[in-house]
Amino acid sequence: MIHRLQRGLVPEKHHVALRVDGELAFEHCITRRGFDSVYTIAYHRRPPHWVRDEQDLGEHPGHVEAAWDGAVRRRHFQPARLPVGGSPFAARRLFLANPDVSVWFARPDADDDTLVANADGDELTFVHGGSGRVETPLGVVPFAAGDYVFVPRALPHRWRLDGPAFLLLVEGRSPLDLPKQFRNQVGQLTMDAPYCHRDFREPVWPEGGPQALGAPRLLKILRHGRVTLQELANDPFDVVGWDGQLWPYAFPIRAYQPRTGAVHLPPTTHITFAGSGYVVCSFVPRLVDTREGAIPCPYPHSSVDCDEFLFYVDGNFTSRRGIDAASVTLHPIGLPHGPHPGRYEASIGTTRTDEVAVMIDTFSPLLPTRFAREVEDPSYNRSWVQQAGGEQTGGGVKDPVAW
Ligand SMILES: [Fe+2]
Structure with a gap:
């Protein structure tokens, strides 16, 4: 949602025939806010919507209930204590949630073994540790520690890691974007915005196109915390070209x-x-x-x-x-x-x-x-207790008080 990009082959106008090696390509329009907001149009060699089989895999093991659990208090969590292991999709664990946004952590050490797509929201992943690349039908986004990685809702992709990684995932229910105040009236980032267009790392178009990445045809889709496995009839990365304003990117903090x-x-x-x-x-x-x-x-x-x-x-x-x-x-x-x-x-x-x-x-x-x-860390809330005349020591309410 940064600016318009074009990769590979596109016809001269929307919704007109594009022939590749004599065969008609299949247009795939990916649109936001109905058909009123940003969009990207990709061109596939084969129909992108054909599915060979599908299966309900049940609740994602990292998706558990988020609920109010007691007295109001200041809290300190230590996600570094999460076990290391698994793929980014399998290792993710939901920590905090409300109707607008969910916050997950993951400490994966292996690649995603299928394609994955998050139908619950846009994903902004902060890479606390590790490096690698996210492969998508629109290109490849390399990442390293200190990067935010943005993957739009429902875009099939897979994370490939160079080694163990430590990820903070922000899952936004509504489209996640740059704040309006940093855009001028035609959408360009303003001169006094805290970043410029060049700061956003665009997807790299691989030699031979995304098809050369050899993506698996198994796709796990996360929706309402459940996972559906689809066996796709065609290679979802058989994109010969695309243009538009909806694409994955990285932004170094x-x-x-x-x-x-x-x-x-x-x-x-x-x-x-x-x-x-x-x-x-x-x-x-x-x-x-x-x-x-x-x-x-x-x-x-x-x-x-x-x-x-x-x-x-x-x-x-x-x-x-x-x-x-x-x-x-x-x-x-x-x-x-x-x-x-x-x-x-x-x-x-x-x-x-x-x-x-x-x-x-x-x-x-x-x-x-x-x-x-x-x-x-259960001691954190007590660190705010200031005893009269001195240090913060933990204290304690000596005499129970009825409310
Ligand atoms: Fe604050």
């Missing part, structure tokens, strides 16, 4: 152009992607506030209409002790949060931060699953 203010700028200054009901923000190394006396560390705050998910990627996390790379904190609607006291004051006079983090702010509460609870 460090290509995000941060801003610095005279005083601390709010998280909205880090917005990178947006869908209905949520935004994804990127925190990257940057100079911090320039005014004398400015406090670069985030101020205690209550964003009272949002749940705030933060995934710590790299750097020295200035605001809270006990947080490491690959930590997730979840600060729910209704609770103020902010730095540990020492960190707040120590930040005065600093000139830069090297932190890298991915934040997801949602307007509906993000509910945890058992996969999140299994790797939760």
Whole structure:
């Protein structure tokens, strides 16, 4: 959804005959928001919609119920404790969900052994560790640690890994896009957007076209958390050409152009992607506030209409002790949060931060699953307890209080 691309052969107009080696190619229109939004038209050698067989494989093992599970509290999850193994599709585990967005983690160490397609939403995967490529009928997207990888809803693809990987998957129910404020009236990224068109890594058209990738004809489709296996009648990668504005891409988080203010700028200054009901923000190394006396560390705050998910990627996390790379904190609607006291004051006079983090702010509460609870640090919420006159030690309510 960045700009129009063309790869391979396309006829001079939509919906007219394209013949390849004397045979009529089959047009495949992939459209969003009905037929009103972005679209891509691909041309296949054989009908792309013919299926030889299909089978219901049941619930995806990583898709479990997300539900409210108790008192409101600030939470710390450690997805690095997930077992390593399996393909990206098989290894994914749902951590948090609401009606707008689901957040999964995966620690795969093998390629997808079939094609996969997520019919539940667009997928924005942040690659915390590992490298490889995503093969699609529209081309190949190479990726490395620190990249976001975008795969549109329902596009058949497979992940090929160079080794073990650590993935954070954001599954958006509505089309995930770049925020409107970064586009001009004809859709071009504005001069003051935090990225430019060149920052988005386009799919590479392989020599011989995608057909040369030898894609399997088995396709697993995820829908409502269940998996349907289709045996396709034809090679879904037999695309001779395509054009359009809907395509998979990679965006390196460090290509995000941060801003610095005279005083601390709010998280909205880090917005990178947006869908209905949520935004994804990127925190990257940057100079911090320039005014004398400015406090670069985030101020205690209550964003009272949002749940705030933060995934710590790299750097020295200035605001809270006990947080490491690959930590997730979840600060729910209704609770103020902010730095540990020492960190707040120590930040005065600093000139830069090297932190890298991915934040997801949602307007509906993000509910945890058992996969999140299994790797939760139960001490985190107690780290906010400030005893009178001193250190945060954990404390405890001495006398039970009836509500
Ligand atoms: Fe916050």
